[in-house]
Amino acid sequence: MRITVLTGGTSSERDVALASGLQIAAALRSRGHEVSMVDLATGFVPPEQEPALLPGGVGREPPPLAKLKELERGMLSAGLGEVPAVRDADVIFLALHGGQGEDGTVQAVLDVIDVPYTGSGHLASGLALDKDLAKRVLRDSGVRVADWVMAPVAADEVERAVGFPCVVKPSNEGSSVGLALVRRRDDLAPAIEIAARYDREVMVERFIPGRELTVGILGDRPLPVGEIRPKHEMFDYECKYTPDMAEEIFPAPIDGPLAARTQEAALAAHRALKLGGYSRVDFRVGENGDIFCLEANTLPGMTANSLIPKAARAAGMSFPDLCEAICRLALGTPRNNAVKPGIPLGRTA
Numbered sequence: 001m002r003i004t005v006l007t008g009g010t011s012s013e014r015d016v017a018l019a020s021g022l023q024i025a026a027a028l029r030s031r032g033h034e035v036s037m038v039d040l041a042t043g044f045v046p047p048e049q050e051p052a053l054l055p056g057g058v059g060r061e062p063p064p065l066a067k068l069k070e071l072e073r074g075m076l077s078a079g080l081g082e083v084p085a086v087r088d089a090d091v092i093f094l095a096l097h098g099g100q101g102e103d104g105t106v107q108a109v110l111d112v113i114d115v116p117y118t119g120s121g122h123l124a125s126g127l128a129l130d131k132d133l134a135k136r137v138l139r140d141s142g143v144r145v146a147d148w149v150m151a152p153v154a155a156d157e158v159e160r161a162v163g164f165p166c167v168v169k170p171s172n173e174g175s176s177v178g179l180a181l182v183r184r185r186d187d188l189a190p191a192i193e194i195a196a197r198y199d200r201e202v203m204v205e206r207f208i209p210g211r212e213l214t215v216g217i218l219g220d221r222p223l224p225v226g227e228i229r230p231k232h233e234m235f236d237y238e239c240k241y242t243p244d245m246a247e248e249i250f251p252a253p254i255d256g257p258l259a260a261r262t263q264e265a266a267l268a269a270h271r272a273l274k275l276g277g278y279s280r281v282d283f284r285v286g287e288n289g290d291i292f293c294l295e296a297n298t299l300p301g302m303t304a305n306s307l308i309p310k311a312a313r314a315a316g317m318s319f320p321d322l323c324e325a326i327c328r329l330a331l332g333t334p335r336n337n338a339v340k341p342g343i344p345l346g347r348t349a
Contacts, residue, residue, distance in 0.1 A: 001033050003327060004089040006080075006106070006117075008039035008053070011099025012177045012198055018054040020302040021095035025050070027304070027320040028093070028327070036085035040101060044085050080106070081113035091330050092117040093323070094299055098173055102299050103129045118330040120298045124274045128298045131171045131203050134273060138293055141272035143265055146284070146292045151192045151202040155185040162206040168192055170199030181207060208284035208292050213252055215266035216300070216308040217279045218322075219329055222263035223311035227252035248307060250314040262291055269296050277329040280308050 005028075007021025008014055018039075025035045037045045045053065080086045092110060094117050100106055104126035110117045120128070128134050135145045149161045150171070158166060165183040168191040178198040180191040188204075195202040212230075216223035229247040252259065266281035273296055280300035284292045300308050304319045312322040 001090045001327060002036075002088065003028055003033050003091055003093055004036045004038055004085045005093045005095050006038050006040060006086070006101075007095040008041050009096050009099050009101045010041050011097065011101065012173060013097035013099070014041075015054060015058045016301060017095055017097045017101065019058050020097070020306070021093075022050060022054065023303045023319070024093055024095050024323050027323045031320050031324060036089070038083060038085050040096060040106065044083060080109050086110075086115060087113065089115060091115075091327050093327060093330075094118050095302060096299055097301070098129075098177070103172065116330050118277055118326050120274070120276045120279070124276065125298050128273045128275060128279075128296050129172050130201075131169070131295055132201065134296065137272055138269055138296075141268065143269050143272060143293050144291060146206040146208050146294070148203055148205040151196070151204060153192075153204055155188050158188060158204050159185070162204060165207045167205045167207050168195050169203055169205070170195045171201035171203045172199045208286050210287050211254075211285045213254070213262050213283045213285055213291075214307050214311075215263055215281050215283070216311040217266060217270045217275070217281065218308075218312070218325060219278070220267075222267050223308070224251040224314040225254065225259045225262050226250040226307055226311055226314075227254065228307075248310055250310045258285070258289065258291075265291050265293060269293050278308065278326055 005021045005025045007017050009017055011017075021037060025037055028035045037047075037050055039045055039053065086092065092115055094101065094106065096102055096106065102125060104122035104124075107117065107120070107122035107125050111122060119125070127137065132148070132150055135148060138145050147162050149158060158164070164185065165181055166188075168178075168180045168182055168188070170178045178195040180187075180194065182188050182191045182204075192202050192204070212228040214226045214228060227249045229249070254262075262283055262285075265283065269281045270279050275296065275298055278300075280297045282294040282297070284294060286292065300306065302309065302323075309319050309322055313319075317325070
């Protein structure tokens with residue numbers, strides 16, 4: 001196949017996207033596919049220049065906002081159809097996280113130029129990225145979510161609606177960018193101010209003490225449940241992308257009934273949000289065993305050591321197997337986000 005990996009961009013998750021894109025490209029090339037790489041911010045990347053995209057790896061913090069603003073001047077999403085590597089591809093592998101890569105903007109452009117791409121369509125992408133709207137849909141569909149309010153909000157209202165401690169986070173970001181666990185009323189306003197640097201909408205959510213579980217969905221099948229044990233109390237950006245800052249266990253050391261309930265909830269969330277291809281759904285399990293859905297990720301991290309690849313490995317799939325399966329799902333899944341069953345999950349000829 002002629003596959004173009006579309007990566008980079010100008011969101012706060014740019015470095016994570018580049019890490020995903022580089023490893024996806026290597027995995028697909030190992031299977032003999034013709035792979036090109038395009039940075040959403042700067043354009044086509046010649047193969048010999050790919051190693052320079054992320055020479056230092058993913059840092060402990062997101063890229064500086066000033067650097068991202070500078071890159072925005074080169075955004076080319078509106079002109080994607082003019083890039084030969086995009087226009088002539090059999091499929092676009094979206095190795096993008098946050099921003100226009102995950103809010104449906106890029107997906108809508110690719111729909112217009114009629115190029116197949118991995119993951120969900122533009123409407124589902126935008127819905128899932130907006131945590132406020134997504135939680136409303138999930139709640140109405142019977143998927144349990146933690147209580148929340150949206151800023152601006154006074155400390156008294158937060159105490160009544162969700163209580164302290166609470167979690168403050170940007171409503172339209174991923175990778176736990178701008179995330180804070182707020183224990184005291186006096187710390188609420190500063191946490192909201194920091195989160196607002198990354199997004200104009202800020203969510204204040206009830207903190208659910210307990211275990212953190214995650215489930216990948218591939219086609220219409222849930223992958224093995226994983227458990228995340230971060231060094232910090234929250235699975236924040238540093239814990240996600242710094243070696244040895246979190247333990248990620250696949251399959252999770254939980255009993256069969258809890259694993260089955262978590263997989264069922266993940267598949268219900270995937271379907272409620274009309275996601276397509278693949279996704280990852282994250283949960284907290286309270287001390288009494290209640291499962292709360294935190295969010296659904298339409299373009300989760302895709303390095304070989306990211307959560308979905310680890311889940312796939314627990315199911316017997318190598319990283320190249322997984323990347324190929326995602327591409328084949330893109331070619332077999334209609335752009336209305338309906339999940340087409342029966343796509344082979346292993347290596348195919």
